[in-house]
Amino acid sequence: xxxxxxxxxxxxxxAVVIGRDELKERLKLGRPLRVKLGVDPTxxxxxxxxxxxxxxxxQFQELGHQAIxxxxxxxxxIGDPTGRSVTRPPLSREEVLANAETYTKQAFKILxxxxxxxxxxxxxxxxxxxxxxxxxxxxxxxxxxxAREDFKNRVESGKEVRLHELQYPIMQGWDSVEIRSDVxxxxxxxxxxxxxxxxxxxxxxxxxxxAMTMPLxxxxxxxxxxxxxxxxxxxxxxxxxxxxxxxMSASDELMDRYYLVLLGEKRDETLHPMxxxxxxxxxITARYHSPEAADAARSDxxxxxxxxxxxxxxxxxxxxxxxxEGTALTIVAYLFENVFKIKKSNGILRKEHFTPGAIQLNxxxxxxxxxxxxxxxxxxxxxxxxxxxxFK
Amino acid sequence: xxxxxxxxxxxxxxAVVIGRDELKERLKLGRPLRVKLGVDPTxxxxxxxxxxxxxxxxQFQELGHQAIxxxxxxxxxIGDPTGRSVTRPPLSREEVLANAETYTKQAFKILxxxxxxxxxxxxxxxxxxxxxxxxxxxxxxxxxxxAREDFKNRVESGKEVRLHELQYPIMQGWDSVEIRSDVxxxxxxxxxxxxxxxxxxxxxxxxxxxAMTMPLxxxxxxxxxxxxxxxxxxxxxxxxxxxxxxxMSASDELMDRYYLVLLGEKRDETLHPMxxxxxxxxxITARYHSPEAADAARSDxxxxxxxxxxxxxxxxxxxxxxxxEGTALTIVAYLFENVFKIKKSNGILRKEHFTPGAIQLNxxxxxxxxxxxxxxxxxxxxxxxxxxxxFK
Numbered sequence: 001x002x003x004x005x006x007x008x009x010x011x012x013x014x015a016v017v018i019g020r021d022e023l024k025e026r027l028k029l030g031r032p033l034r035v036k037l038g039v040d041p042t043x044x045x046x047x048x049x050x051x052x053x054x055x056x057x058x059q060f061q062e063l064g065h066q067a068i069x070x071x072x073x074x075x076x077x078i079g080d081p082t083g084r085s086v087t088r089p090p091l092s093r094e095e096v097l098a099n100a101e102t103y104t105k106q107a108f109k110i111l112x113x114x115x116x117x118x119x120x121x122x123x124x125x126x127x128x129x130x131x132x133x134x135x136x137x138x139x140x141x142x143x144x145x146x147a148r149e150d151f152k153n154r155v156e157s158g159k160e161v162r163l164h165e166l167q168y169p170i171m172q173g174w175d176s177v178e179i180r181s182d183v184x185x186x187x188x189x190x191x192x193x194x195x196x197x198x199x200x201x202x203x204x205x206x207x208x209x210x211a212m213t214m215p216l217x218x219x220x221x222x223x224x225x226x227x228x229x230x231x232x233x234x235x236x237x238x239x240x241x242x243x244x245x246x247x248m249s250a251s252d253e254l255m256d257r258y259y260l261v262l263l264g265e266k267r268d269e270t271l272h273p274m275x276x277x278x279x280x281x282x283x284i285t286a287r288y289h290s291p292e293a294a295d296a297a298r299s300d301x302x303x304x305x306x307x308x309x310x311x312x313x314x315x316x317x318x319x320x321x322x323x324x325e326g327t328a329l330t331i332v333a334y335l336f337e338n339v340f341k342i343k344k345s346n347g348i349l350r351k352e353h354f355t356p357g358a359i360q361l362n363x364x365x366x367x368x369x370x371x372x373x374x375x376x377x378x379x380x381x382x383x384x385x386x387x388x389x390x391f392k
Numbered sequence: 393x394x395x396x397x398x399x400x401x402x403x404x405x406x407a408v409v410i411g412r413d414e415l416k417e418r419l420k421l422g423r424p425l426r427v428k429l430g431v432d433p434t435x436x437x438x439x440x441x442x443x444x445x446x447x448x449x450x451q452f453q454e455l456g457h458q459a460i461x462x463x464x465x466x467x468x469x470i471g472d473p474t475g476r477s478v479t480r481p482p483l484s485r486e487e488v489l490a491n492a493e494t495y496t497k498q499a500f501k502i503l504x505x506x507x508x509x510x511x512x513x514x515x516x517x518x519x520x521x522x523x524x525x526x527x528x529x530x531x532x533x534x535x536x537x538x539a540r541e542d543f544k545n546r547v548e549s550g551k552e553v554r555l556h557e558l559q560y561p562i563m564q565g566w567d568s569v570e571i572r573s574d575v576x577x578x579x580x581x582x583x584x585x586x587x588x589x590x591x592x593x594x595x596x597x598x599x600x601x602x603a604m605t606m607p608l609x610x611x612x613x614x615x616x617x618x619x620x621x622x623x624x625x626x627x628x629x630x631x632x633x634x635x636x637x638x639x640m641s642a643s644d645e646l647m648d649r650y651y652l653v654l655l656g657e658k659r660d661e662t663l664h665p666m667x668x669x670x671x672x673x674x675x676i677t678a679r680y681h682s683p684e685a686a687d688a689a690r691s692d693x694x695x696x697x698x699x700x701x702x703x704x705x706x707x708x709x710x711x712x713x714x715x716x717e718g719t720a721l722t723i724v725a726y727l728f729e730n731v732f733k734i735k736k737s738n739g740i741l742r743k744e745h746f747t748p749g750a751i752q753l754n755x756x757x758x759x760x761x762x763x764x765x766x767x768x769x770x771x772x773x774x775x776x777x778x779x780x781x782x783f784k
Contacts, residue, residue, distance in 0.1 A: 137555035137558075146547065162532070163562070170555070
């Protein structure tokens with residue numbers, strides 16, 4: 001493959017790239033490039049939002065470059081303040097290590113484990129003394145930090161920025177020096193942090209890393225960035241049925257975006273949108289499970305929702321004793337949030353779900369949010385066209 | 393002595409005090425208060441500017457309180473950015489320790505060595521890891537730092553503030569937690585740093601320290617703060633003659649200020665200003681040397697300058713071979729700067745010194761700055777009414 005062909009593959013689907021020409025020159029060196037993706041194990045699961053950069057890392061790997069998965073076990077104790085409007089609570093070391101373990105396991109659904117270098121940044125940061133920290137800090141100016149949109153906005157709007165948060169970009173940058181990365185991947189919101197690494201590498205007399213950012217993926221709400229904390233995510237480790245079902249809940253507009261960002265292709269306009277969505281859901285499920293699992297998930301989904309034969313479908317089962325006491329509204333809100341991981345306000349539920357036919361208990365329509373539901377084992381509660389549970 | 397009497401003594405001569413009522417309550421506890429004065433051994437000598445706070449510390453000590461001289465051996469490697477418009481170059485550990493040694497030795501000209509606790513902040517900061525630093529930093533906000541005049545002004549005027557400088561106030565504050573100080577003394581420019589200590593102590597559940605600031609002393613130029621780097625200082629370790637002579641070079645206005653800040657009294661208006669100045673110079677010289685040394689210095693000064701009998705006076709001796717080549721102006725500027733530690737611009741020298749009678753070589757008046765001086769051993773060059781040297 002020629003350099004230009006490699007470059008075309010690597011540039012495809014990227015958002016902002018700083019140093020495209022440098023990347024071309026670097027590829028000409030003929031050695032495997034060291035390509036860094038830093039992950040903050042602040043949550044245990046990898047979701048489709050994370051996979052955008054991980055898939056790009058796999059492309060580098062498939063072209064013979066060295067993939068480096070940098071686990072921010074040290075930085076995670078702070079939490080990346082990027083894009084946050086408030087300071088995060090710190091995670092304990094135990095939580096961080098447990099998250100790192102499930103996280104890497106899930107990443108190897110995408111990356112070739114044998115060819116991936118996994119490093120933990122605690123290995124160097126835990127050795128640093130206050131003096132080392134001062135030296136590191138002396139290389140960065142307050143002005144650089146205030147140039148960051150999120151810090152600047154918080155300072156200007158009077159929201160607090162705690163000083164330890166300033167350490168995050170510096171540490172992420174120093175990671176690049178430690179691992180001598182040629183390229184750093186990340187979401188577009190990571191550009192500032194990646195450029196700090198570039199600066200620190202230059203100061204250390206290294207070739208500065210190329211900053212390659214990928215688009216941020218919207219979550220299932222179609223509005224906010226996909227994130228565990230917004231409850232709008234599809235995890236790569238979720239069961240095939242759940243994964244398929246969540247993908248099917250995407251709006252048509254969001255489906256187009258997922259086709260583009262996750263599959264790198266345009267939706268086939270000749271297909272009915274429902275069929276196109278099923279094919280998207282199938283491809284994602286097949287990618288993280290198998291074609292067979294995807295077939296079964298599609299078939300089950302069709303049984304449950306398309307054919308409306310809920311009684312024979314493999315529905316999520318819910319213990320009646322686990323439910324909170326309360327009205328139909330309370331139960332429905334609880335099930336959406338806890339079984340389907342979708343947070344809906346009571347207002348939205350009243351307006352969009354307590355409409356004739358939407359909610360049904362054993363085929364009996366429920367339209368009164370204040371109704372008290374008589375739940376018995378084996379009874380089926382349909383919450384929407386796409387969501388139903390069986391009680392036990 | 394009553395609490396109110398103690399309070400009157402302690403409040404005398406102070407500038408801004410935060411917590412006067414708390415100080416009164418603390419005095420009622422009946423235990424010795426822990427009174428902190430932090431010194432940054434960035435220069436080896438204590439000058440009269442430093443003594444303002446050290447003399448206050450001695451007052452506490454004389455009243456039975458515990459004086460704590462905190463040597464910022466760790467913080468000195470950064471240098472206090474307070475009031476600085478640019479980042480300081482860091483000092484090496486060796487320089488810092490050497491400075492600390494002469495510094496404490498000089499401080500014991502004022503303090504009772506046996507009753508003074510001397511601590512080095514490197515003892516705790518050198519043990520801190522990056523994690524400790526993060527925890528410490530998480531207690532302070534960027535907004536607090538930007539509230540500091542000097543940081544704010546530098547950020548706004550586009551001058552750089554390097555991030556390690558933000559650590560200085562945090563470390564000075566943490567020192568107060570470590571030593572559990574009840575009172576911290578400092579110049580008025582230290583108020584921000586002292587208040588950070590107060591905040592950190594509160595967070596640690598301690599009684600917060602009282603911030604007691606003292607006026608900043610102007611240097612011999614009467615304009616800028618007394619400082620080694622401005623060459624406008626009187627060191628407490630300088631020889632009696634030099635100390636007396638430097639005090640005599642103060643303007644009448646500055647003499648009033650020195651009376652007030654250094655002696656805590658008003659100048660006696662019934663005395664001729666020259667006599668008042670001699671008494672001031674005598675008192676300062678006697679304080680840091682002895683009454684006898686002060687008598688001798690006064691007598692010598694009078695011989696040299698008042699009685700104009702230079703030939704028999706004990707003048708500073710200068711090797712002719714050590715002088716730079718050049719005109720009378722070059723030689724005079726060199727002697728002012730190197731022998732008398734007074735920096736004067738060529739413009740000032742031309743205007744104020746090359747006037748009839750001011751400069752005399754062996755009683756011959758020199759008025760031409762471009763003249764070439766014929767210097768021989770034992771010749772005497774008078775630079776001003778108050779400055780003369782003998783060559784060898």
